[in-house]
Amino acid sequence: MVQGLQYNKKKAKLKIRTEMNTFTIGKVAKKVGIGVETIRFYERTGLLKEPQRNDSGYRQYPPEAIAKLSFIKKAKQLGFSLREIGELLALRQNRDATCADVRVQAExxxxxxxxxxxxxxxxxxxxxxxxxxxxxxxxxxxxxxxxxxxxxxxxx
Amino acid sequence: MVQGLQYNKKKAKLKIRTEMNTFTIGKVAKKVGIGVETIRFYERTGLLKEPQRNDSGYRQYPPEAIAKLSFIKKAKQLGFSLREIGELLALRQNRDATCADVRVQAExxxxxxxxxxxxxxxxxxxxxxxxxxxxxxxxxxxxxxxxxxxxxxxxx
DNA sequence: GTAACCCCTGTACCATACTAAAGAGTCAAG
DNA sequence: CTTGACTCTTTAGTATGGTACAGGGGTTAC
CATH class of the missing domain: 1.20.5 (Single alpha-helices involved in coiled-coils or other helix-helix interfaces)
Incomplete structure (x- = not known):
């Protein structure tokens, strides 16, 4: 917040945040249909990586974050725990992982x-x-x- | 040991505990097949009423306590939560409750x-x-x- | 008498998945 | 310029069903 204030004085009202295709935590929460606290909770527990911040320290989420949270939500509906979802997300990132790995998890x-x-x-x-x-x-x-x-x- | 024919009240405490049909928490736990901590936990949460204590502050359980804890254990195996088990136990105590009340819970x-x-x-x-x-x-x-x-x- | 148990209270902690509240800064509209 | 909605951090609490100490005292067998 201290740094936020300083930046704000220097860079006043450049609308970096809105010109890019990013979303505040509230917008993301609404789009996905979960609470903002839940998103912050996922970030704290490492399920979601920390997003970029704007000059005020607000989280700026790219559209992929919405996809990722939708993924999490659906997987949760399928009965996967957050830990298991984390593993699925890690697989998704892993270039060496194969379809078969995912299949094993699902089975x-x-x-x-x-x-x-x-x-x-x-x-x-x-x-x-x-x-x-x-x-x-x-x-x-x-x-x-x-x-x-x-x-x-x-x-x- | 109690000596001779004299009935010494101060030494009789040991006798009273063993001559009555009571059990220490450890014995109860073993008989039921649960941990002593679990029994104390049930007491803390009000599921089990506080038993009598002997002069050393040890809990003295009557045989009914073993029945009650077996009840709890079996009901838990049937998927009843501790809260629901509490309700069933309350029904059991309630003279106005009928078989039908229990049936409703089960259904x-x-x-x-x-x-x-x-x-x-x-x-x-x-x-x-x-x-x-x-x-x-x-x-x-x-x-x-x-x-x-x-x-x-x-x-x- | 002394070791090896048992029991006591109180507190804190485990996992799971959030949820709330306090206190402060930010932002857009009127 | 003010107001209200939003965001930030940190801390703490919810529910469920226990488990694990710590630091004491009691009991028993040899």
Whole structure:
């Protein structure tokens, strides 16, 4: 901010920022559909590289940043964690990386998701079984759902 | 050791602890198969009520505590959050609660799980579709998985 | 009596992914 | 020139479910 003030006095109102095809953090956030805080958070955690600044210290994002954030958003919707997204972004940068590398990541993720689905399905079946035993009548003390959960550990 | 026939109150504390059917936190943890820190954590968060203490300030758990912690453990395996488990435990205590109340909770949870499964299935399908488009050959720059994710947001 | 455990409190920390607030500077419109 | 919207940094808090000390004291077996 000190440097910003100094520059501002010298270079007053040259509209470098608007003549270039850059966006403020707010515009980017709006275009992508996320919050400005989220973008700054991604920058802090290294997911997004630090953008250029204008004379006031405002972040200036090129259009690619919007593409990158859209990428992040979509990958997140696909269930990738920020760490995994970071790996995908790194692959994208890596000239030696091949399509196959990306495919491996995607397949790992698919296996991952399948595992989660299996877990949830097992949970659901267990719960369904319990609710089928419960007629929904009588006091809670006789509820088969709770009594099933109450079963204590046996003495060794 | 207590000597002779005399019932020494000061020395009887040791006796009282062992003659009653109570357990130290470590024993409980072992029986249930969780850590002592976890039990203290449950107590801190109000999931478990504070047990009696002996003269040394040690927690003394009745056998019911083991049942309760087993309940918590099993409910957790079924995908209930600690908050939801707290609600189930409260229902169990509530004399006015009925079996139907428990059933409602279980059914809500089932719906919840189904929703998650649907979400994951959609993710999986999207990813599978992308990987089917990728032959795993060529440079990363031409990977259809990444290019699909790269699609930018259009101008409004 | 002394080592090897156990238990106590309190605090801080792990990961994940943000979100908010304080306090100050910047910018464009009226 | 003022106002309001925007931006900056730093710090701290949210929720979830724990885990890991530190620095004390208690208990047990030999």
């Amino acid at each position: 790992e993720k698919i296996n991952n998701i399948e595992l989660k689905i299996r877990d949830l399905t097992r949970m659901k079946e267990a719960l369904t079984k319990l609710t089928c035993q419960c007629f929904g009548r009588g006091p809670v003390s006789e509820c088969p759902i709770l009594t099933a959960l109450e079963a204590t550990v046996e003495e060794p | 809500e949870k089932i719906n919840n799980i189904e929703l998650k499964i649907r979400d994951l299935t959609r993710m999986k399908e999207a990813l599978t579709k992308l990987t089917c488009q990728c032959f795993g050959r060529g440079p990363v720059s031409e990977c259809p998985i990444l290019t699909a994710l790269e699609a930018t947001v259009e101008e409004p």
